[in-house]
Amino acid sequence: MDLFASPPAEDALDLADSLWHWMLTSGVRIVVILLVAALLSGAASWLLRRFFRTMIEGSSKLTSTAGFVVKRDRRALMAAQARRAQRAETLSNVARNVASMSIWAVALVMVLSEIGVNIAPVIASLGVLGLAAGIGAQTIIKDVVAGVVMLFEDIVAVGDVVDLEYATGTVEEINLRVTQVRSVDGVLWTVRNGEIIRIGNMSRGFANAVVLLDLDPASDNTQVTEVLEQVTAEFTTDPAWVDVVQGDATVSGILGVDGSHVQRRVLVQVAPGEQWGVEQELRRRITAAFREAGVSFALPRFSDVAQKG
Template structure:
């Protein structure tokens, strides 16, 4: 059987091996080195952008706080209003800075990716053109996401809500723990983390803006002496107002209403006071506790609860 002397492709000659190594070395010293520079540069620019953005917003906080203090001295606002305004500015700056950092990081690394593709040898012109077509198609198919992003930008720059606010978004109620361009996350009273798309937020009830109202509605027995009730409620309001522990919470005088409604078994009175944002629930509990103790010492009775009879009518 004749033997054929075939070349072994798996065993390149020494010259070919040196040629491959030389080409690899040249690529590493040129394009490979440039890719490393691009990666390092992107990391540096990301850190620099993060530092500049945070510095900008810290400066904004400091300047706004000074302006708030100046306005407070002119308008003779008390320190509670100034502290609330400064806290609000800090919350908004923190939220905007986090979003700005995320957007800047995305842009920097997107540019770095395109530059690396160019160094690898990929023709980026068709890639960019394809990205344009894909982006157009994605835009048509992702109108909901675009709607969420636009709504998020508007909501952030109009300062509708900020991290730390207690809000009612119709779909969920709780404390805002995170805001980005697409969703807003709330932590409810029971600990549930609710995520609401920004494009679905139609109305916002912000319970942490400016001031809040502590409201206590009292159902009183129809036989209670209303004059004595008024005296006791006025005394409770004066005692709470004079309590130094509540001095930083109460932002106005306690208002006691007249008779709101009345039937054969009960009538209603209401106590309202303006308080700092977020402290309305604690104030309502304190008012109820003090009113209950005062009524018990004065012999004033609350109305008994209503029950439904067997026919379904209330009794």
């Protein structure tokens, strides 16, 4: 018996017919699946890139708050724009990679099904693994989702002065899982994004410079008002501060009075982040004006001195 004899012609024709039939059915479907996956992957990549580009362009425009256009240093604007672009590019790459992997994973499963592989056990195994991973990493998933929302909505940017309830200071780093804030005393706080319930941003829109004054009860209220109005009028028209001030100063009436002091308040709307410098300058000018006008500040109460002692 010749082991190397050629197979019968009928078997060869049957094999060719079966192969041709498979090519016309499953083969064509596999090609279509791959083409559709490639098209969907390209379309998703283009749409995501365009979405993030639109987000950058929209967030780079100056916003208006209470009728005043936010004024910021040109270098600060350029740095903020570069940071947004970098962050958006990172998110774009992550989103495009996730979309592409998801599309091609579905395409692979469909191709395996066309080849004849039983995909039911594979899908069941992937479901169990996904459920276990989701339960084990639910905290991380929560942090990442919160970080994505924060980045999308541009709630916080690097360089902003914020109050995250758990930490207050200047934002130094933001990623998908944590936000890092440097406090005034130099401590670097790391807060998980999923734990942030509220955010107080002191670097957006405008800020209020607030100066509280405790005055001697014997002070002439009319004279105090005249001095404060004169000081604030000179300050808001000073060329050195005119770019910082965003509104007229407000001099309050008597906020509180007791046997030891009378309290007044001066409020000036300024550019975000400038309130502390403005408060110091106002205190300096008010102190000098009060000294010249003979207006006295309230003496510290005995209870306060005892507590400090």
